Amino acid sequence: MILIVDDDQAVLASLRFLLRQHDYDCACVKGHQTAMDFIHKQRPDLVLMDMNFSVKTTGEEGLKLLQEMLKVDASIPVILMTGWASLDLAIRGMKAGARDFVSKPWDNRNLLKSIETTLAVSQHQAVTLSRQCLDEQYDFGHIIGEDKGFVQILESVARIAQTDASVLILGENGTGKELIAEALHQNSLRRDSSFVKVNLGGISNSLFESELFGHKKGAYTGAAYDREGRFSLANGGTIFLDEIGELSLASQVKLLRVLQDQSFEALGSSQTQKVDVRVISATNRDLSEEVEQGTFREDLFYRINLITLKLPALRERAGDIPLLAAFYLENLRRLYKRPGLCIKDSAMDWLQEQSFPGNIRQLKNLVERTVLMTAKDRLEIDDFRLQLNKPRRSKDGNALPEVGAMTLEEIEREMIVKAMKHHNHKVVEVAGALGITRNALYRRLDKYNLSTKGV
Numbered sequence: 001m002i003l004i005v006d007d008d009q010a011v012l013a014s015l016r017f018l019l020r021q022h023d024y025d026c027a028c029v030k031g032h033q034t035a036m037d038f039i040h041k042q043r044p045d046l047v048l049m050d051m052n053f054s055v056k057t058t059g060e061e062g063l064k065l066l067q068e069m070l071k072v073d074a075s076i077p078v079i080l081m082t083g084w085a086s087l088d089l090a091i092r093g094m095k096a097g098a099r100d101f102v103s104k105p106w107d108n109r110n111l112l113k114s115i116e117t118t119l120a121v122s123q124h125q126a127v128t129l130s131r132q133c134l135d136e137q138y139d140f141g142h143i144i145g146e147d148k149g150f151v152q153i154l155e156s157v158a159r160i161a162q163t164d165a166s167v168l169i170l171g172e173n174g175t176g177k178e179l180i181a182e183a184l185h186q187n188s189l190r191r192d193s194s195f196v197k198v199n200l201g202g203i204s205n206s207l208f209e210s211e212l213f214g215h216k217k218g219a220y221t222g223a224a225y226d227r228e229g230r231f232s233l234a235n236g237g238t239i240f241l242d243e244i245g246e247l248s249l250a251s252q253v254k255l256l257r258v259l260q261d262q263s264f265e266a267l268g269s270s271q272t273q274k275v276d277v278r279v280i281s282a283t284n285r286d287l288s289e290e291v292e293q294g295t296f297r298e299d300l301f302y303r304i305n306l307i308t309l310k311l312p313a314l315r316e317r318a319g320d321i322p323l324l325a326a327f328y329l330e331n332l333r334r335l336y337k338r339p340g341l342c343i344k345d346s347a348m349d350w351l352q353e354q355s356f357p358g359n360i361r362q363l364k365n366l367v368e369r370t371v372l373m374t375a376k377d378r379l380e381i382d383d384f385r386l387q388l389n390k391p392r393r394s395k396d397g398n399a400l401p402e403v404g405a406m407t408l409e410e411i412e413r414e415m416i417v418k419a420m421k422h423h424n425h426k427v428v429e430v431a432g433a434l435g436i437t438r439n440a441l442y443r444r445l446d447k448y449n450l451s452t453k454g455v
């Protein structure tokens with residue numbers, strides 16, 4: 001049963017019509033008191049609530065109603081409906097515990113999708129499944145880990161994969177954010193459509209729109225052909241917005257619009273395109289802190305994180321280190337045809353004690369490098385120690401993209417973005433790490449339209 005709260009009879013009637021058409025049972029109430037009477041009698045599966053009450057009521061009263069409802073039963077999922085003009089009201093509502101918000105005038109398809117997702121997410125009960133149980137039902141093939149906290153993450157992945165809920169994946173570098181994003185797609189109903197990855201840390205402000213939404217021939221100087229954007233390529237599938245914390249405020253607005261309406265226009269085109277994409281984002285930044293500091297839009301934050309998955313650092317799940325090391329070793333045994341390869345117990349213990357600031361990626365590289373650099377098959381502590389402490393020129397052999405995939409300038413730009421991030425935007429250190437002078441760095445920041453705060 002869906003409860004619709006709105007003081008406008010016409011809105012109630014059209015929402016009821018829409019929902020009944022799609023086989024939802026619904027009840028309509030016009031005001032605060034009737035809504036509360038209903039809630040006391042019966043728990044609806046979902047509440048659809050208009051915040052922009054007309055003449056008689058204000059948004060504040062909408063908020064109050066929301067809070068009172070949740071006081072009766074905090075588990076009731078509520079979707080708010082507000083106009084663009086009062087988006088901040090929707091955000092206050094999200095803070096108070098609403099699950100989602102839809103802008104008015106509403107688009108039927110978006111509204112139905114939000115209802116479907118919110119119901120699906122709230123109806124799944126959290127149960128504790130073992131890793132083995134999960135593997136029987138889901139495809140987590142090459143994801144290693146039996147640590148309790150980590151298995152709980154996989155369980156959430158399983159639970160939400162088939163919904164269209166937007167997911168925000170948080171975690172330090174190398175904790176497996178991309179791997180988890182792929183697993184979400186792989187276990188979803190969208191698995192046969194495309195999974196499109198976009199690295200937002202590597203896209204400048206000026207290229208953002210063309211990259212994400214595409215452009216028409218002649219949209220700007222140098223646009224010699226029509227180009228399809230990433231959103232359009234991801235239609236029917238999943239878009240993975242990696243490093244979303246790097247996005248400038250100007251680009252954030254543009255992204256919000258497409259996430260809100262699931263529609264956009266290519267640069268130089270007046271035609272609005274509709275898309276059906278599932279959005280997964282990831283960042284190693286603390287986004288809620290960025291929101292507080294005003295560098296990340298709050299409305300966008302709520303739009304992308306209906307569900308948040310926080311991946312543990314490897315040191316928080318050190319028990320998985322031997323499993324991971326054994327997994328990578330097994331791959332290498334086959335790859336290099338060295339069936340005798342093994343890690344001595346004492347070396348395994350030693351590995352487990354390391355802090356691995358680069359997390360799983362660092363462990364993986366360490367095992368690979370140690371195997372390559374050691375002639376004997378039985379690997380000992382010293383073999384690993386030697387490689388761990390060695391400064392390296394390149395992280396791993398395939399750190400560079402395929403030839404033709406990127407221009408030298410693009411690589412230069414990405415490296416600068418990465419170094420800026422690594423050194424927390426301390427220009428002196430960044431210049432040092434890149435082997436250039438401070439002035440040379442400033443010139444490049446300028447050239448690539450990067451601010452000292454990132455993109």
Ligand SMILES: Nc1ncnc2c1ncn2[C@@H]1O[C@H](COP(=O)(O)OP(=O)(O)OP(=O)(O)O)[C@@H](O)[C@H]1O
Pocket residue numbers: 142143144145171172173174175176177178179180284324360361364
């Ligand atoms: N649970 C896991 N089991 C096996 N391999 C893993 C696991 N998690 C991560 N890896 C491997 O570690 C490497 C880093 O993973 P991934 O790229 O997903 O991390 P990330 O969090 O996106 O890193 P970054 O923040 O640097 O982008 C990849 O090679 C991936 O295959």
Ligand SMILES: [Mg+2]
Pocket residue numbers: 177178242
């Ligand atoms: Mg990544």
